[in-house]
Amino acid sequence: MSRDREVKEYKLENRNGTTEKIISEIMNELDAEQRNAVLNSFGKSVVIAGPGSGKTRVITYKIAYLLGNGVKPSEILLVTFTRAAAREMIERAQKVAKRELSGMLAGTFHHVCNVLLRRYGSSIGIKPNFxxxxxxxxxxxxxxxxxxxxxxxxxxxxxxxxxxxxxxxxxxxxxxxxxxxxxxxxxxxxxxxxxxxxxxxxxxxxxxxxxNVLDYDDLLLKMLMLLEEKPDVRERISSQFKWILVDEFQDTNILQLKIVQLLSQVHNNLFVVADDAQSIYSFRGARFENVKEIMEGANVFKIQTNYRSTDKIVELVNSMIPRSSVPKKLRAVRYSSQKPVVVNTYDHFDEARFVAQRIIEHVNDGANYSDIAVIYRAHSHSLELQL
CATH class of the missing domain: 1.10.150 (DNA polymerase; domain 1)
Incomplete structure (x- = not known):
C-alpha cells in the first residue's frame, strides 16, 4: 500500500555567488579610496576618513564583504559612538548582504561591555543581574x-x-x-x-x-579588569570575534583603546575608522593620540573625497586641519560660487549682535525667519542672541 510522502526542497547557499554580488555592488557604489579600504584591509587596519567622505558606507560594505566571505555575524563585533549609528550600519549591511545580522554584537562601548560583563563578569566577582x-x-x-x-x-x-x-x-x-x-x-x-x-x-x-550596581564608567573599568586579569576569559572572547570594527576612534579614551587592543589579540583583525582632526571630546577623557597609537604597525587607508560640502567650504576645512594631525587633503565633488565667511568678533556679545544684524538683513531682503538657522555648540551660547 503506497503512502504519500511530503517532499521538501533544500537549496544550498552559493557563497561564491553571494560574494560576487557584494563585490559587484562594492565596485559600483564606492569610490576608489573607499573600495580599497573595504577590499584590501586585513589584519590591523586604520581608515582615516575626512568629514563627509562616506565612512558609514565603508563600514557597512566592510561588514557585507566579510559576511560574503564566510564570516558569521556572531564573529563580528561592531563598536559605534551611538546606538543609532549601530542600527543604521546594521540595517544597511543587511540590505547589501541580503541576510539577517541578529547574531552580531553591535553598539556603543558601554553596551558591548554590559553584554560581555553579564556573560563573563562572574569570574571577577560581578553578579550577572547587576x-x-x-x-x-x-x-x-x-x-x-x-x-x-x-x-x-x-x-x-x-x-x-x-x-x-x-x-x-x-x-x-x-x-x-x-x-x-x-x-x-x-x-x-x-x-x-x-x-x-x-x-x-x-x-x-x-x-x-x-x-550590586555599576555606573557607566564601571562598565569600561570592569571590562578592562576582566580582560587583563583573566587571560582564559580574554582568550575565549577574543577567539569569538574574528573581526572587530570601531567607528569614531578619535573620540575613544585610554580605557577603550586598551579594551579594543585586548579584544583583538587572537585574530588581530581590527578595522578602525577615525579622523584625529575631528576629536572633540577631550573634556571627557578622549585622546586623539589613540589614532596614531593604533596606526603603529597597521595598514592605513585614507578616504578624502567630501560628498557633503561645496568646494569653497572644503577649501576652508583643509586650511583648518591641524598640522599635527594625520596628513590629508579633502576633495570636493560639489561646486558653488558662494564662499563661507569667517567673522572675528570682540566677545560673545559682539558675536550675538552680528548674528542678529545678519538675520535682520536677510529678512529685509525677502527671506523668511524659517529659512534661517543658527547653530551653536552649546545651548547656553544662545542666551545673548535670544536677549
Missing part, C-alpha cells in the same frame, strides 16, 4: 556618600558639590588617573581636601558593590 546607574542616579549616590563626610556647613562649602565630585570621578576613571592627578590639573582649589575626596570615592565604590 543594575546600571545612569548619570543622575550616580550623582544621587555620590550625594548620599558625600553627606556622611559633611560635619558642618563650613565643611560642606569646602567640598565639591555632588555633581562636581561625580564629574571629577568620571574623568579620573576615563583617563586612568588618580584623584590627586585630576584635581591638580583640573581643580586645584580642592587640593586641601584631597584626602576627604579620596575617602568619598572609596565609600562610593563600596556602596555600589553593596547595592
Amino acid at each position: 543594575t546600571i546607574l545612569d548619570e543622575d542616579d550616580s550623582v544621587d549616590l555620590m550625594k548620599l556618600v558625600r553627606s556622611r563626610f559633611v560635619t558642618s556647613k563650613q565643611m560642606s562649602k569646602a567640598l565639591p558639590t555632588p555633581n562636581e565630585l561625580y564629574s571629577l570621578y568620571s574623568f579620573m576613571n576615563n583617563t586612568l588617573q588618580t584623584p590627586y592627578e585630576v584635581i591638580v590639573k583640573r581643580a586645584k582649589r580642592w587640593v586641601n581636601v584631597i584626602d576627604v575626596i579620596e575617602n568619598i570615592y572609596k565609600e562610593y565604590a563600596i556602596e555600589k558593590e553593596k547595592q
